[in-house]
Amino acid sequence: MLDNRKLLYTVTVLAVIGVLGLLAYSATLGAVELDIAEIQRSHEGSVIVTSGMVTDARTFPGGSVSLTLSDVNASASVGIFISPEVAQGVANCSLIPGSVLSVRGVISFYLEKPEITISRPGDITLLAESGIIEYDLGVVMNAIELFDNIEVTTTGQITDMNVIASSGEILGTSFTLKGTTDNRTYYLDCMFYDKDLTALHSDWDRVRVAGTINYQQNRGCWQMTVEIINPA
Numbered sequence: 001m002l003d004n005r006k007l008l009y010t011v012t013v014l015a016v017i018g019v020l021g022l023l024a025y026s027a028t029l030g031a032v033e034l035d036i037a038e039i040q041r042s043h044e045g046s047v048i049v050t051s052g053m054v055t056d057a058r059t060f061p062g063g064s065v066s067l068t069l070s071d072v073n074a075s076a077s078v079g080i081f082i083s084p085e086v087a088q089g090v091a092n093c094s095l096i097p098g099s100v101l102s103v104r105g106v107i108s109f110y111l112e113k114p115e116i117t118i119s120r121p122g123d124i125t126l127l128a129e130s131g132i133i134e135y136d137l138g139v140v141m142n143a144i145e146l147f148d149n150i151e152v153t154t155t156g157q158i159t160d161m162n163v164i165a166s167s168g169e170i171l172g173t174s175f176t177l178k179g180t181t182d183n184r185t186y187y188l189d190c191m192f193y194d195k196d197l198t199a200l201h202s203d204w205d206r207v208r209v210a211g212t213i214n215y216q217q218n219r220g221c222w223q224m225t226v227e228i229i230n231p232a
Helices: 004-030 137-142
Strands: 047-059 065-071 076-082 100-110 113-118 124-128 151-166 169-181 184-193 206-216 221-231
Touching: 047 076, 065 100, 076 100, 137 151, 137 169, 137 184, 151 184, 184 206
Parallel strands: 076 113, 184 221
Antiparallel strands: 047 065, 047 100, 065 076, 100 113, 100 124, 151 169, 151 206, 169 184, 206 221
16 A cells, blocks of 8 residues: 555656646647738737748757748748757758748747747658749749748749850850749749750740759849759
């Protein structure tokens, strides 16, 4: 038979476990699923579930991680804070720009901007690795700054293809990718280095391209450095 001290200890442990379990259950039950653009000041303190693409990722001394999660369709973003303890249990592929995540956490506001605090590794779910999801060219161009330095896959028509060479050496092939969305036409400058593409593609070919988008300071425009190009 348990003596009074052991009985009290057992009851206390069971009570703590029960309370923690109840809190976890109630937090899950109370989670509100929102699009990033729907997050308002009135949601502060609530547990929410949302999803988007990582458009910025920074690791700080000590191991904490700050992400920017964006809904590129609505050009809306939310900050994500991950403590060092939680970050250790999250796959690295989830914490790089271009990854698409579902997150669950408590919403707060810092300098009038929404931020979600992640309390455990299981509250971050990798939906797609960087470059896997294909985005409409119109979506990319309407939110181009969110795609800065991110691997992107999109489709369109080749126009203005030009082989660039110097001293007889091929430097690459430049072209413009053209696409139409909602009766609007969009253009993205592209560059495929170290190869003449004219033997495989020509103007007006419809292609699927994957590459990294950057702002070219010397030309004053956005450009995709194409790594993969295939017929669409």
